[in-house]
Amino acid sequence: MSKESILVVEDEEKILRLLEIELDYEGYEVGKAMDGHDAFEVYRSRSWDLILLDVMLPGMSGIELLRRIRLKDSFIPVILLTAKDSIEDKVSGLDLGANDYITKPFRMEELLARIRAVLRMKQVTTSTAEVVQDEWLHAGDLKVNEKTREVIRKENDIELTPKEYDLLLYLLKNKRQVLERNQILEVVWGYDYDGETKIVDVYIRYLRKKIDAGYDQALIHTVRGVGYVLKDAT
Structure with missing residues (x-):
């Protein structure tokens, strides 16, 4: 059985490395990028099961990257990572097509739980679409x-x-x-x-x-x- 793949887009090297280690330990295949332009190229290079996307990125913002991704794919799950913490900001991020939204600093256990939940929802949606x-x-x-x-x-x-x-x-x-x-x-x-x-x-x-x-x-x-x-x- 192939590993589920996650693309991590994060410009803080320490956070990126931590996420890579934790996700690899949990059995995911991990791709990574540190700026918006590189991330878009990595995204287009293959299919991914989920994207973890920081909002504040050099080159191209996470919001613009999300917009471009959604123009190509309405279904790939995206979880936004951001320092912003208001209900309004969360709603704005979700409105742009994100499936979930988690604020920094976050607990790794919470992030992993949200990843599992979003991937479960994707599996249900995919299996339903196949029979409907x-x-x-x-x-x-x-x-x-x-x-x-x-x-x-x-x-x-x-x-x-x-x-x-x-x-x-x-x-x-x-x-x-x-x-x-x-x-x-x-x-x-x-x-x-x-x-x-x-x-x-x-x-x-x-x-x-x-x-x-x-x-x-x-x-x-x-x-x-x-x-x-x-x-x-x-």
């Missing part, structure tokens, strides 16, 4: 195609970020079930953010603007004190 043949999930006049990732309401195409899509898909697959914020956090983000459930509320607000705003009836509903539920319009 143009299958549409429905809620009222909303429909989502798991294979093509199309989201349509009343024949209007809706553009979602990767995390918004994951959240909508989870709500849709559990239609009419009330989902707690912590439950959503663990499944959609793949890791417990130590009670930072505000990020769930932020993304629900984003989804509502795209899914419900401008339509006669809302599909996403708040259950006060508990969480959220997606229901067919009545």
